[in-house]
Amino acid sequence: MADRSFLAWPFFEDYHRDLAGKLEAWASASLPVDHADVDAACIALVRKLGEAGWLRQTGSETGETLDVRTLCLIRETLARHDGLADFAFAMQGLGMGAVSLFGTPAQRTWLSRTRAGSAIAGFALTEPGSGSDVANTTTKATRVPGGFRIDGEKTYISNGGIADIYVLFARTGEAPGAKGLSAFLVPAATAGFEVVERIDVMAPHPLAWLRLENAVIPESALIGSPGDGFKIAMSVLDVFRSTVGAAAVGFARRALDEALARVQARKMGGVPLSELQMVQGHLADMALEIDAAALLVYRAAWTKDRGAARVTREAAMAKLHATEAAQRVIDLAVQLHGGDGVRKGSIVESLYREIRALRIYEGASDVQRVVIARAMLSEMKGNL
Helix, strand or coil: CCCCHHHHCCCCCHHHHHHHHHHHHHHHHHCCCCCCCHHHHHHHHHHHHHHCCHHHHHCCCCCCCCCHHHHHHHHHHHHHHCHHHHHHHHHHHHHHHHHHHHCCCCCCHHHHHHCCCCCCEEEECCECCECCCHHHCCCEEEEECCEEEEEEEEEEEECCCCCCEEEEEEECCCCCHHHHEEEEEEECCCCCEEEEEECCCCCCCCEEEEEEEEEEEEHHHEECCCCCHHHHHHHHHHHHHHHHHHHHHHHHHHHHHHHHHHHHHCEECCEEHHHCHHHHHHHHHHHHHHHHHHHHHHHHHHHHHCCCCCCHHHHHHHHHHHHHHHHHHHHHHHHHCHHHHHCCCCHHHHHHHHHHHHCCCCCCHHHHHHHHHHHHHHHHHHHC
């Protein structure tokens, strides 16, 4: 059983603790699921999460503020039980985050479906030539009578190929660079929208390369105002970037649980591994990494929930440290398992594959370092 003492920290209210207890019971009874068919598993998980009511936390049909601590608690718990369940939950929130925060009442009708688990959402930002560098987006949205024509390609799009609706970012040209982007709501059934390639990655998730060619969407598909795309994307990431750190904490907690069980059961020289000082040192390091990561994650979430307009620095710190720390924790867990740690299908082996992507998506670790440094430098200039 993973450490739950952190729920007593002052970051949380009683309703967070109540939710965490109920989710733990549900996850213990419902997860993991069979991942043999990743698409089918992900679709089934979205449906199960929706039916159980957990997806209600991923958006607001009335424009209410999202509770980031709740999102983090859910992601941490799901990740500890099943990485694909965490992915399914997270993408319903990230995919429709722009609509929840900036959408019109008509656009928000999609949320009734994504929150119920009857529709799957996608977030189409990354391109073949621009990942973390959003300002270099080349997909174009050209005005045509009654709407826009979208032309371009997106890649490494989560839920690509199974999503019903995508929030897609394209260049509308109001200004150079990041200021010339806009956000659009694009149904997968749009004529001219195609899945070019399904992308297999080390931790199986539904990903795809998408192409839009002469894909015409109505004026009503525009989210916010023309040129608001970068602001919208950053606002969504400001909410959900901390939750990536929370998922990393969940993976790390599971790795520590597996390591603790292993070193108590396995013997060397007639004594349990847990009695060896070197092993005890590793366990202490793992626990320290996890608590430090959790403190940064829930500080960022608490700060946002307290009404901060932006938590760019705090969220970047949380995401950076939690994902890097979880990688170290999981690596130690694999080491403590010896040969069994690299056996395909073992829990720690699957965690090793799951954690690696978190150091890349929603802003790679080196990008987070740049974000943190620029925030500090900007603050210093403002105080001069």
